[in-house]
Amino acid sequence: MIPFLALFAALGASVLSEAEAGTILPYSSAAACTDGPAYYAFELVSTKNIPGTGLATGTVEASVTAASPFSVHLSADGSYAYELHVTLDRMRVPGEGQLVAWVTTPDIDQIVRMSALDEHLQATGQVDWNKYIVVITLEPSDDPGQEIWTGPIVMRGMSRSGMMHTMVGHGALQQENCAAFGYGN
Amino acid sequence: MISLYRTGTLLAVLALVALPGASSAQHEMHGMTMGGGWRMVPMDMSMPMLPGIDGAVPVVGPFMPGMGMDPAMLPEARPSEVVQLADMDTLDISVSMVRRTISGQEMIMFGYNGQYPGPLIQVPKDATIMVRVTNEIQMPTTIHWHGVRIDNRFDGVPGVTQDPIERGESFTYEVNVPDAGMYWYHPHVREDVQQDLGLFGNLLVTSPDPDYYGPAHREEVFVLDDILMDEQGALPWGDESPTHALMGRFGNVMMVNGETDYRLHAKRGEVVRFYLTNVANSRTFNVTFGGAKVKVVASDVSRFEREQWVGSVVIAPAERYVVDVRFDRPGEILIANTVQAINHFRGEFYPQVDTLSIVTVSDEAAEPDVSAAFDTLREHDDVVADIEAFRPHFGRNPDHELVTTVKVQGLHQSIVLSMEADTLYVPPMEWNDAMPMMNWLSTAEEVTWILEDVATGAQNGDIDWEFKVGDVVKIRVHNTPDSFHPMNHPIHVHGQRFLVLSIDGVENQNLVWKDTAIVPVGSTMDMLVEMSNPGEWMIHCHIAEHLHAGMMFGFTVTPPAP
Incomplete structure (x- = not known):
C-alpha cells in the first residue's frame, strides 16, 4: 500500500479527525452506483383536465451525455443539450386525438414540438435550454409540422433546474414581480 | 430545538441578504486588507453578502510568493520557447521566481526556465530524455509528466515515487514517451499554488508517421x-x-x-x-x-x-x-x-x-x-485496431466502483445553511464560481473531498487496489448528486491509459485513449483502464483544491514475473 499519509502531508493537505462534532457526513456508499441520469429526471403532473388522467403519473429523463466526444453535450451558446425521454403511466389513453409532447421555456416564448407519444405512452426529443417545461397536450392529430399546441394540456412539469428558483433565489432577491409570472404570492 | 435554531438563523440570513444597502456596503470591502493579511475575494456587485461572513477570512493564512520582495529585483518572464530534443538529450529546467505583468498588474510568480508557460518540449515518440530540475523557489516541488506512461520512478509524486525537491536541490527525470500526442508537465506539490503561479508546460510527442494528422497550414x-x-x-x-x-x-x-x-x-x-x-x-x-x-x-x-x-x-x-x-x-x-x-x-x-x-x-x-x-473526416484504422483488442471487456461488470462525495466540518454556519437551502438543483457542470465568498472561505481544513470504494467503503488513501501488468480493469465512477456540495470532477489516472466506455449508460461511439475525464454531477462513467505500466500510481480529481482536500488514492501495478 502506498504510504498515503506521508503523501498527504507532503501535498500540504490537512488530515481531519473522524466524526467530530459538526461534521456533515457524506453520502453513504450503501446507495449503489446507478446508471442513467436519474438526478435530472423530473415529474410530470396531471392537470386532470382530461378524463382518465386524474391519477396519471409521468417522468422525463434528461441526459446531457449523448452524441458528444466530451462528457457533456452543449449547444452553441453553452447551454446543455438534453436528450429527453418522456414516459407516462397510470392513465387511460384518450379515445380521440393524439397525445403530443412539447418543450417550452419558462416564459413560454419559445415552443418546440418533441414528438407524438407512442403506444407505450413514451416520447423522445432534444432541447438545448437550461430551464424548460415539458408539456403533454391532446391534439386533434399527429402533425409533425405543428408549431404550437392547440389542444388541452394533459400534463406538465419543469426541468430540475427550475428548483434553482428556491426561497433563497426567489422573492426578496428577485427584481421582477414574481407573482406576475405565477410564482409565489 | 436545533432545527428551530437553524430555521431562525436561516430566516435571519435571508432577511439580511435582502437589504440592498447592506449588500453594497459589504462590497466596498473589495481591495481592503482584512484580518491576517487577506484581501476580500472579488465578487459580483449584484450578489449579496451572506450575513455573518462579512469580514470573515479563511482559517488558513495567506501565501504570496516572494512576500515583501520588490518584483523589480526579479527577471521578467518571457513567453514559452520551443525546445526540440532527440533521444537521450538532456534539458535543464530551473524552477524560480519571475516577474509577470497580467492585466496591468506586476507581480511575482513562478516559472520554468523563466518562461510562461514553461518550455514547449518537443520529442519524437519512443525517445527518452533527461530533464534535470533544480528548485530555486521557497517551496518543495516535483514535476509530474501528465499523461505519459512513464517509468514509475519519474512520475513526480512526492512520498510515493520520489522525495520532494527541496530548495537548492535537483532531481533528474528520465522521461520516456511511448505515445504520440500532446502532454504536459506540472508540480505535484501544492498544485493549487505552484501550477496557478505558472508552473506548467507542454510536452509534444511527435509521431514518425507524417500522415498522423491530416493536413493543416x-x-x-x-x-x-x-x-x-x-x-x-x-x-x-x-x-x-x-x-x-x-x-x-x-x-x-x-x-x-x-x-x-x-x-x-x-x-x-x-x-x-x-x-x-x-x-x-x-x-x-x-x-x-x-x-x-x-x-x-x-x-x-x-x-x-x-x-x-x-x-x-x-x-x-x-x-x-x-x-x-x-x-x-x-x-x-x-x-x-x-x-x-x-x-x-x-x-x-x-x-x-x-x-x-x-x-x-x-x-x-x-x-x-x-x-x-x-x-473529409478521417477514420484512424490503427486506433480502431488497437482498441478492438479491448472490446471483449466492454460489456462485463465493473471490477471496481467508486463514488465521489464530500465531507465538511467546521464551516461557517451561514455557508452551511445557504448551501443546504440552495442545492436542490446542482448543474452537471460548474462553469463559474457562483459563490465566490463562500468558496474562498472553505479550506481543506474544513472540506474533505472523497473517492469511496463502494465494495469496501474505504475512502481516499485507505483504498488499496492491486493489479498486474496486462490487467484490463473496468472502473465505474458515480458522481453522487446527494452530497453537501456535488460538483463535476475530472478524474486523472497516473501512468496508464483508459477508455471512457459510457456515461450514464450511453455507449461512447467514438473512443479515444485518455488519462483524464470529467464526470458530471449525477453521472456515472464507465472507464476501461489498461494496466500496462508497473509501479505505484495515483488516481485523483484534477481540480487542484479537491486533490489537496483529500480526493486521491493509490494503486499498485505489479510487473510480470521474470
Whole structure:
C-alpha cells in the first residue's frame, strides 16, 4: 500500500479527525452506483383536465451525455443539450386525438414540438435550454409540422433546474414581480 | 430545538441578504486588507453578502510568493520557447521566481526556465530524455509528466515515487514517451499554488508517421488558464492548505499561453491545428471558435477512432484536445469561453462569453488549398485496431466502483445553511464560481473531498487496489448528486491509459485513449483502464483544491514475473 499519509502531508493537505462534532457526513456508499441520469429526471403532473388522467403519473429523463466526444453535450451558446425521454403511466389513453409532447421555456416564448407519444405512452426529443417545461397536450392529430399546441394540456412539469428558483433565489432577491409570472404570492 | 435554531438563523440570513444597502456596503470591502493579511475575494456587485461572513477570512493564512520582495529585483518572464530534443538529450529546467505583468498588474510568480508557460518540449515518440530540475523557489516541488506512461520512478509524486525537491536541490527525470500526442508537465506539490503561479508546460510527442494528422497550414499551442485577481494583483493562496476547497479556485482573468490578449492572424481558408491544454485549477472551458468549422482529432493519449465535427470543445482541467479549425471568412474571429453561468441567488442561468483570443482573418487565400482533406473526416484504422483488442471487456461488470462525495466540518454556519437551502438543483457542470465568498472561505481544513470504494467503503488513501501488468480493469465512477456540495470532477489516472466506455449508460461511439475525464454531477462513467505500466500510481480529481482536500488514492501495478 502506498504510504498515503506521508503523501498527504507532503501535498500540504490537512488530515481531519473522524466524526467530530459538526461534521456533515457524506453520502453513504450503501446507495449503489446507478446508471442513467436519474438526478435530472423530473415529474410530470396531471392537470386532470382530461378524463382518465386524474391519477396519471409521468417522468422525463434528461441526459446531457449523448452524441458528444466530451462528457457533456452543449449547444452553441453553452447551454446543455438534453436528450429527453418522456414516459407516462397510470392513465387511460384518450379515445380521440393524439397525445403530443412539447418543450417550452419558462416564459413560454419559445415552443418546440418533441414528438407524438407512442403506444407505450413514451416520447423522445432534444432541447438545448437550461430551464424548460415539458408539456403533454391532446391534439386533434399527429402533425409533425405543428408549431404550437392547440389542444388541452394533459400534463406538465419543469426541468430540475427550475428548483434553482428556491426561497433563497426567489422573492426578496428577485427584481421582477414574481407573482406576475405565477410564482409565489 | 436545533432545527428551530437553524430555521431562525436561516430566516435571519435571508432577511439580511435582502437589504440592498447592506449588500453594497459589504462590497466596498473589495481591495481592503482584512484580518491576517487577506484581501476580500472579488465578487459580483449584484450578489449579496451572506450575513455573518462579512469580514470573515479563511482559517488558513495567506501565501504570496516572494512576500515583501520588490518584483523589480526579479527577471521578467518571457513567453514559452520551443525546445526540440532527440533521444537521450538532456534539458535543464530551473524552477524560480519571475516577474509577470497580467492585466496591468506586476507581480511575482513562478516559472520554468523563466518562461510562461514553461518550455514547449518537443520529442519524437519512443525517445527518452533527461530533464534535470533544480528548485530555486521557497517551496518543495516535483514535476509530474501528465499523461505519459512513464517509468514509475519519474512520475513526480512526492512520498510515493520520489522525495520532494527541496530548495537548492535537483532531481533528474528520465522521461520516456511511448505515445504520440500532446502532454504536459506540472508540480505535484501544492498544485493549487505552484501550477496557478505558472508552473506548467507542454510536452509534444511527435509521431514518425507524417500522415498522423491530416493536413493543416500550421499548428498553434493553446494553454488555457485563468487567475484570480483584483486591482492589487493575484489574490493570496492558502498557506497551510488551499482555500476555495468547495469549488476550486476559479480565476476571473482568462489567459492563453499566459497572455490576456493573445492574437493570431490567418488567411482565408487557412486550416489551423490547435493543441488545447487546460491548466486551470478548476475551470472547465467550453471553447468556441466564432462559428468557424471545427473538427476534433485527438485527445489525451491518442487520436479518436474517427474525426468528428464539433460546435465547441469542452475541456476540463488537465485534459488535452487536438482540433483542426478552418477560418473561412475574413474578419475578426473570437475564440471564446462560451458558457451559461449561474447566479445562485437569483436562480438563473446567464450567458457568459470571455474572449480567449482574437484571430484576424485576411482576405488572402491560404495556399495550398487543403479544403478537400479538411472536409473529409478521417477514420484512424490503427486506433480502431488497437482498441478492438479491448472490446471483449466492454460489456462485463465493473471490477471496481467508486463514488465521489464530500465531507465538511467546521464551516461557517451561514455557508452551511445557504448551501443546504440552495442545492436542490446542482448543474452537471460548474462553469463559474457562483459563490465566490463562500468558496474562498472553505479550506481543506474544513472540506474533505472523497473517492469511496463502494465494495469496501474505504475512502481516499485507505483504498488499496492491486493489479498486474496486462490487467484490463473496468472502473465505474458515480458522481453522487446527494452530497453537501456535488460538483463535476475530472478524474486523472497516473501512468496508464483508459477508455471512457459510457456515461450514464450511453455507449461512447467514438473512443479515444485518455488519462483524464470529467464526470458530471449525477453521472456515472464507465472507464476501461489498461494496466500496462508497473509501479505505484495515483488516481485523483484534477481540480487542484479537491486533490489537496483529500480526493486521491493509490494503486499498485505489479510487473510480470521474470
